[in-house]
Amino acid sequence: MARALLSRRIFFSITWILLGLTCHTQSSPTPAVLWHGLGDSCCNPLSIGRIQKVIESNVKGIYVRSLQIGTNFFEDTFNGYFLNANKQIAMVCEKLAKDPKLKHGYNAVGFSQGGQFLRAVAQRCPNPPMRNFISIGGQHQGVYGFPRCPGNSSELCNLLRQLLNQGVYVPFIQDNVTPAEYWQDPLNKKEYKQKSVFLADINQERGINATYKKNLMKLSKFVMVKFENDTVVQPKASEWFGFYKENSTSETFTLQQSRLYKEDWLGLKAMDHAKKLVFLKTEGDHLQFSNKWFIQNIVNPYLK
C-alpha cells in the first residue's frame, strides 16, 4: 500500500515536472533577431515587416526584434549603404546586449548583407548568445559585380566592375561605402587581403583570430540559403561561402574547396562534421521566396 502510494507520488511528481517543462518551453520560445538587406529598412511591411508577421503568427508568443540601424526609416536605409560595417556591427552588439528580452539567447536571421553582418556579430559578440543563425542570400565571401549585371556575360558589366575595382580599396571608400567593405577582387587577392576593412577581417584573411573561431563554433546551426536564379549577387556561390577562383571571373570554388575550410580558419570544417552547417537552395531571384517556403524551411525547423 505504502509502496503503491509512493510510486504514485513519484509518478505525479514526474508528471508535474514534465508539464512544467513543456509549459515553460511553450511560453517562452527563443526570440528572433532580424537584420535587413541593402536598400531596405527594419520595418517595411512589404519585406522584413512581412517576415516578422509570418514568424509571429507561426511561433506563439515569440519576441521578434527587427534591427533598425539608426533612429528612423531614412537613417536605417541610408546607413545600409554608407555606414561602415564595423560600426554597424558594434552598434548592433550594443543594442542586443541592452535588450533584456534577449539575455538568454536568440536565433538570428540575416537578409542579404544582413547575413554577413550577423555572422560578424556571432564572431565578435558572444553575449547574449546566438543559437541558430540563418543567412538568407548573404554574401559570405563578398561580391564581385553589380546587381543584374553578370560580369562575364557582357562587356559593359565587365568594364563596370573593372572600373569599380580602381577605387574600391581606397581607404575613404572602404571606410564609408558599405558594399565596398565586402567587395572581393579575385584578380587582386593581395590588395583585398590587405585593405578590405570588413570582410577580410571576419574571414580571417590576415591571420587567425582564435576568438572569432571559438565564438562562431558556439552556434547550434548555421544555415545558408542560396537563390538559384539570383541576378543580384555575383557570384551566387558566395551565398554558400564559395567564390570566384583566384584570377578567374567565371569559375567558382565551394566552401569545402577553400583554404578557409581546409585549414579550418573559422571552425566551419568542424561544424560541418558536427552537422551544424545546413545548405539550402531555392528557385527564384534574390530574396524571392513565399511565406509557405519560409515557414516550412526556416520557421518550423530553426525558429521554434
Ligand SMILES: *[C@@H]1O[C@H](CO)[C@@H](O)[C@H](O)[C@H]1NC(C)=O
Ligand atoms: C579578435 O576578436 C576579438 C573580438 O572582436 C577582439 O576583441 C580582438 O581584438 C581580436 N584580436 C585581434 C588580434 O585582432
Ligand SMILES: *[C@@H]1O[C@H](CO)[C@@H](O)[C@H](O)[C@H]1NC(C)=O
Ligand atoms: C533557376 O535555376 C535553376 C538551376 O540553375 C534552373 O534549373 C531553373 O530552371 C531556373 N528557374 C528559372 C525560373 O529560371
Ligand SMILES: *[C@@H]1O[C@H](CO)[C@@H](O)[C@H](O)[C@H]1NC(C)=O
Ligand atoms: C594570380 O595572379 C597573380 C598576378 O599575376 C599571381 O601573382 C598569382 O600567383 C596568381 N594566383 C594564382 C592562384 O594563380
Ligand SMILES: *[C@@H]1O[C@H](CO)[C@@H](O)[C@H](O)[C@H]1NC(C)=O
Ligand atoms: C560565366 O562564364 C562561365 C563559363 O563560361 C559560366 O559557367 C557562368 O555561368 C557565367 N556566369 C555568368 C554570371 O554569366
